[in-house]
Every structure is written in C-alpha cells, then in structure tokens.
Amino acid sequence: MQITFDKVSHIYGKGTPFERLALQEISLTIPSGSFVGIIGQTGSGKSTLIQHLNGLLSPSSGRIQLGDVEITSSKRMPHVRRRDIGLVFQYPEHQLFEETVAKDVSFGPLNFDLPVEMVESRTRESLEVVGLDYEAIKDRSPFQLSGGQMRRVAIAGVLAMQPKVLVLDEPTAGLDPAGRKAILEGIYRIHREQGLTTLLVTHSMEEAASYADYLLVMADGKVALQGPPREVFEQVDLLKQLSLDVPETVTLVSRMNQSLPDNEHLPHSLYREEELIDHLLKRLSVPKER
Amino acid sequence: MKEESLLAFRDVSFSYDGEEGQRIPVLKSVDLTIEKGSFVSVLGHNGSGKSTLAKLMNALLLPEKGTIIVSGFDTKNEEMLWEIRRHVGMVFQNPDNQIVGATVEDDVAFGLENMGVDPGEMRKRIDEALHSVGMEKYLMAQPHRLSGGQKQRVAIAGIMAMRPSLIILDEATAMLDPQGRQEVMDLARRLNREEGITIINITHFPEEAVFSDHVTVMNAGEVLLEGSPHDVFSQVERLQSVGLDVPFAVRVRHALAAKGIELPFVLHQEELVEHVCRLLLTK
Ligand SMILES: Nc1ncnc2c1ncn2[C@@H]1O[C@H](COP(=O)(O)OP(=O)(O)OP(=O)(O)O)[C@@H](O)[C@H]1O
Ligand SMILES: Nc1ncnc2c1ncn2[C@@H]1O[C@H](COP(=O)(O)OP(=O)(O)OP(=O)(O)O)[C@@H](O)[C@H]1O
Numbered sequence: 001m002q003i004t005f006d007k008v009s010h011i012y013g014k015g016t017p018f019e020r021l022a023l024q025e026i027s028l029t030i031p032s033g034s035f036v037g038i039i040g041q042t043g044s045g046k047s048t049l050i051q052h053l054n055g056l057l058s059p060s061s062g063r064i065q066l067g068d069v070e071i072t073s074s075k076r077m078p079h080v081r082r083r084d085i086g087l088v089f090q091y092p093e094h095q096l097f098e099e100t101v102a103k104d105v106s107f108g109p110l111n112f113d114l115p116v117e118m119v120e121s122r123t124r125e126s127l128e129v130v131g132l133d134y135e136a137i138k139d140r141s142p143f144q145l146s147g148g149q150m151r152r153v154a155i156a157g158v159l160a161m162q163p164k165v166l167v168l169d170e171p172t173a174g175l176d177p178a179g180r181k182a183i184l185e186g187i188y189r190i191h192r193e194q195g196l197t198t199l200l201v202t203h204s205m206e207e208a209a210s211y212a213d214y215l216l217v218m219a220d221g222k223v224a225l226q227g228p229p230r231e232v233f234e235q236v237d238l239l240k241q242l243s244l245d246v247p248e249t250v251t252l253v254s255r256m257n258q259s260l261p262d263n264e265h266l267p268h269s270l271y272r273e274e275e276l277i278d279h280l281l282k283r284l285s286v287p288k289e290r
Numbered sequence: 291m292k293e294e295s296l297l298a299f300r301d302v303s304f305s306y307d308g309e310e311g312q313r314i315p316v317l318k319s320v321d322l323t324i325e326k327g328s329f330v331s332v333l334g335h336n337g338s339g340k341s342t343l344a345k346l347m348n349a350l351l352l353p354e355k356g357t358i359i360v361s362g363f364d365t366k367n368e369e370m371l372w373e374i375r376r377h378v379g380m381v382f383q384n385p386d387n388q389i390v391g392a393t394v395e396d397d398v399a400f401g402l403e404n405m406g407v408d409p410g411e412m413r414k415r416i417d418e419a420l421h422s423v424g425m426e427k428y429l430m431a432q433p434h435r436l437s438g439g440q441k442q443r444v445a446i447a448g449i450m451a452m453r454p455s456l457i458i459l460d461e462a463t464a465m466l467d468p469q470g471r472q473e474v475m476d477l478a479r480r481l482n483r484e485e486g487i488t489i490i491n492i493t494h495f496p497e498e499a500v501f502s503d504h505v506t507v508m509n510a511g512e513v514l515l516e517g518s519p520h521d522v523f524s525q526v527e528r529l530q531s532v533g534l535d536v537p538f539a540v541r542v543r544h545a546l547a548a549k550g551i552e553l554p555f556v557l558h559q560e561e562l563v564e565h566v567c568r569l570l571l572t573k
C-alpha cells in the first residue's frame with residue numbers, strides 16, 4: 001500500500017501552555033512493498049509520525065494518503081480500514097490487557113469476526129514468529145511476564161491481524177540478541193511473503209542497515225535526510241550532529257582505510273556485517289593451489 | 291589486596307506467586323559477590339531473572355531461600371529497609387516514567403524531601419548531583435523538553451543526591467538514541483572511576499560490557515558464566531547457544547577464525563582494525 005504525506009504538521013496541546021509543534025510540514029512518499037527504516041534522536045517526532053498511520057493521531061494540517069484512503073484534520077480514517085495497518089507501539093506492554101496471552105493475541109482477529117479455528121492457528125503462528133512456545137505461554141497472564149516477553153506478545157498480537165502495512169516502533173528495544181534477530185527475521189520474511197509495506201523505527205543503526213531498503217532520518221519534527229542506507233550512512237558528520245551514528249561496520253571500514261594505502265582501500269558500500277566479513281575473507285584467504 | 295564486598299547473594303532462590311497461587315520458580319541457588327567500587331555488567335536472555343536479581347538487591351523483593359547482604363545489612367531486616375534503598379539506586383528503561391518533578395531541580399529534590407533533608411543541605415546536594423551528571427545548566431528546565439539521554443542523566447542525579455553506594459542500571463539505555471546511550475555509559479563509567487560508585491549495568495548490548503571489571507551471565511535463573519570481559523566473551527559459542535551475543539569485534543574475529551584466518555583475541559574495534567590491516571599488508 002503506497003503511503004504519501006503531503007505537508008503534514010502535528011501540534012500537541014494546541015492553544016495550551018504546553019503547545020508543541022512535533023511535525024513540521026512533512027512531505028514524503030513510501031512506495032508499496034518497501035521496507036523503510038526510521039531513525040532519529042529521542043523526541044525528533046518518529047512516534048508522532050507513525051501514529052498518524054492508524055488514526056491514533058490526526059494531522060493538524062496537511063494530507064495523508066494511505067492507498068485509496070485520504071486523511072486530513074477533518075477526515076479521519078474509516079474504522080474498517082484500520083485493520084489494514086498493524087502498529088506495534090513503542091511501549092507495547094501498554095497494549096496488553098487480556099487475562100491470558102492466547103486471549104490477548106487473538107483479540108484483534110476475533111474482533112474482526114474471523115472463524116475461531118483460523119484465529120487459533122494464527123495465534124499459534126504469530127507467537128511462534130516472535131519466538132514464544134505457544135503451549136508453554138498461552139495460559140499465562142501477560143502481566144506476569146518479563147519485559148522482553150511482554151514485548152513479544154504485543155508484537156504477536158499485531159501480526160495475528162495480518163495487516164497490509166506493518167508499523168513497528170522500536171520493536172526490539174529490551175529484547176535479547178537472539179530474540180532481536182529472530183523477530184526481525186520473522187518480520188522480514190512476512191514482509192516479503194505477504195508483500196507488506198513495513199516501517200521500522202529503531203535506534204539501532206545495525207538493524208536499519210540490515211533490513212531497510214530506504215531510510216528516513218528525522219530531526220526536530222522534519223525529515224533531515226533520506227535515501228538508501230548506503231547513501232545515508234556516508235553522511236557520518238551529519239548523523240553524529242543529529243545524535244545518531246553509523247553501523248560499526250562503517251566505522252571499521254573508515255578506520256581501516258585510514259591505515260591502508262589507497263590501492264588496498266575497502267569499498268564504502270560495506271555497511272552490512274555479513275558483506276564485510278565476506279569481503280575480508282576474500283581478501284585474506286590464501287589463493288588455493290592449482 | 292582483597293577488596294571489600296558491597297553486596298553478596300548466598301544461595302539465593304526466589305519464586306513469584308502465580309495467578310492461581312502456584313509458585314513460579316525464577317532464581318535457583320544464586321551465589322554472587324559484588325566488590326565495592328567495581329563496574330559489573332549483567333547479561334542474560336529475556337526472562338532469565340536479571341530484573342528479579344535487581345529487585346532483590348534493593349529489597350523490593352525478599353529471597354525465598356538464602357541471604358542477601360547489602361553494605362553489611364541483611365535485606366530481610368525491615369528496620370534497615372530505607373537505609374538499603376538509599377544505598378541502592380535503580381534506573382529503569384523508560385526515560386519518561388523516571389521523572390516526577392515539574393523542573394529538573396524539583397525532580398532531584400524529590401527524594402531528598404522525602405528523606406527530610408534540611409533546605410541548606412538540600413541545595414548543596416542538588417547542585418552537586420546535577421554537576422556530577424553534567425546537567426547543572428538545566429536546573430530550571432522542564433523534563434519533557436530534554437532528550438532521552440538527558441532524562442536518564444537527571445534520573446541518575448536524583449539517585450546521586452541520596453549518596454548511594456551502588457547504582458543499578460536496568461536496561462537504562464534501551465530506549466535511547468546512539469548519543470544518549472553513549473552519554474549514559476560515559477556517565478556511569480565516570481561516576482564509577484571518579485566517585486567510587488559501584489555500578490551494576492543490566493544490558494542486552496554486549497558492547498556496553500567490554501569496559502566492565504566483571505561480567506555475569508544469567509541463564510534460566512542461574513549464573514551461567516562470570517569473569518572478566520575477556521574470559522566471558524571468548525566463549526562465543528557458549529553465549530550464542532543461550533541466545534546471547536558478543537561485541538562486534540569479537541564476532542568478526544570469530545567469523546574469520548571459522549574460515550581459518552586466525553587473529554589474536556580482541557574486544558575492541560581498534561584492535562581488530564590493527565590486526566586485520568597488518569595481515570592485509572603482509573599477505
Ligand atoms: N502527548 C504529547 N503531548 C505533548 N508533547 C508530546 C506528546 N507526545 C510527544 N510529545 C513531544 O513531541 C516531540 C516528538 O515526540 P515523539 O514521541 O514523536 O519522539 P520520538 O522521535 O518518537 O522519540 P523517542 O526516540 O524518544 O521515542 C517530543 O518533543 C515530545 O516531547
Ligand atoms: N510479577 C511476576 N509474576 C510472576 N512471574 C514473573 C513476574 N515478573 C517476572 N516473572 C517471571 O520471572 C522470570 C524472570 O523475570 P525477570 O523480569 O527477572 O527477567 P529479566 O531477565 O529481567 O528479563 P528481560 O530481559 O525480559 O527484562 C520470567 O520468566 C518472568 O516471566
């Protein structure tokens with residue numbers, strides 16, 4: 001589903017002493033099927049931006065186009081279309097409310113009148129994608145789980161809706177390394193298999209480099225920089241000015257290039273860890289005897 | 291010289307009460323010693339018991355079996371409860387939930403007011419605490435105008451004002467941008483080195499652990515591994531088999547070694563750069 005923002009602004013607490021311009025005339029286009037990474041300093045407006053996609057927030061001015069639906073300050077998203085947009089909140093533990101994990105994950109699909117058997121299989125599948133054992137966890141109370149376990153349950157609840165657009169606000173914060181990897185790989189697989197349009201907000205430059213085909217860099221309510229990861233991560237100084245960084249891979253390449261003669265330089269396009277390792281292996285391996 | 295221990299777990303077990311009164315065992319016979327003035331990192335998969343460990347350290351929870359001694363006091367000793375809580379400060383994940391005051395100054399004053407510290411002493415402690423976290427210029431700032439990293443630093447100032455012996459960071463950098471993470475980690479290291487505060491950093495980022503004196507790895511409620519960063523992170527496969535990871539430089543070195551390219555053990559990126567460049571140039 002193609003997503004377009006046309007001069008979208010958002011003001012919190014308009015007319016109060018706490019008035020705050022959180023988005024300033026944002027214009028952007030996200031083609032259907034893309035995987036967009038959104039990075040930016042804390043408070044730069046990432047969560048505000050994405051909450052406009054499922055009707056949680058309405059623009060104060062400007063226009064959003066979600067497929068064939070138009071949203072403006074006076075035109076809200078029709079309720080039936082909200083199921084197309086799956087949003088995992090930044091603090092998904094706030095999204096949990098049912099007595100058991102299984103009820104929580106199946107709430108959305110049941111609410112949209114899917115047959116019970118289908119709901120059960122989707123619940124099972126979604127919990128497995130996020131790396132939880134269905135049988136072991138289904139009857140537990142979501143409020144008696146560790147921070148990382150709650151986060152996984154909340155993500156499963158959104159996946160179970162099978163949305164067309166998947167919006168994830170720092171989904172891996174607080175997850176252990178294996179959980180991070182498993183969940184992102186699971187999401188990436190679903191993204192490709194189901195042709196989703198996916199937006200991933202993250203503070204991890206490595207995650208942005210590994211999964212996104214396009215990056216939006218937010219700063220102070222605006223899009224400060226956008227483009228494919230390779231181009232964005234060339235702007236080292238600008239990113240640092242914006243409280244961000246580049247993936248460790250990029251730092252390693254530039255440090256190595258400082259110590260190596262020009263003819264031995266590594267290419268700057270090595271911003272993914274596996275590609276860097278493959279490159280080093282090729283360069284360091286002794287050529288086989290014939 | 292044997293350093294004095296600040297905190298000790300002796301054969302500690304703990305269970306939560308489930309919904310239907312059943313017991314959910316979480317920690318199993320944990321023995322742990324935290325040396326005074328050390329910087330300790332705690333790693334472990336989700337649900338391995340790290341936050342439970344932290345809550346036991348400041349007597350928010352009490353052991354079911356075994357003993358926990360903090361600064362010489364048994365956490366089961368109710369009379370010492372407030373003393374223990376003052377000694378052991380905690381910072382959590384979400385920067386927006388940590389701040390209670392309308393200004394930075396109010397926020398740091400909050401704990402002191404509760405303790406009944408007199409106004410003159412309070413002024414002094416607030417200024418000292420904000421200075422120690424590098425936020426003295428923000429005395430009158432409204433917390434919601436601060437970045438995530440700054441909010442976490444203000445939360446740490448609130449603890450510093452109580453003159454703690456130990457600060458536990460329970461994933462305090464999880465919601466921060468790269469610069470905010472760096473700020474909080476730099477601050478923790480400085481408070482440790484310059485003010486002798488013992489730091490326990492619970493984290494999912496192995497990179498944060500490379501500078502610590504000691505690393506403890508939890509797995510399913512037990513201590514799986516502990517030792518220096520070198521000792522712990524050289525066990526790459528063992529860590530990865532329990533859902534954990536190693537710092538970037540260790541990971542790259544390990545991947546090269548798997549294909550027959552051996553380099554000396556490294557923890558930091560700078561060392562990796564040096565070794566790989568040398569190899570490239572002599573090949
Ligand atoms: N409900 C609200 N009322 C008033 N101001 C708000 C509200 N929510 C957010 N803000 C402000 O709007 C700005 C943008 O906030 P937002 O949550 O979108 O940032 P973010 O980029 O998601 O940050 P983080 O990385 O910390 O999650 C911030 O200055 C924030 O303080
Ligand atoms: N209030 C509670 N009631 C029952 N069980 C709980 C409660 N809090 C935590 N648990 C369980 O105790 C175990 C340890 O939880 P704890 O929060 O200590 O883990 P953790 O290592 O901090 O995990 P994370 O990395 O996800 O924060 C988990 O299996 C969790 O489900």
Ligand SMILES: [Mg+2]
Pocket residue numbers: 046047048090169
């Ligand atoms: Mg946010």
Ligand SMILES: [Mg+2]
Pocket residue numbers: 146147340341342460
């Ligand atoms: Mg925890």
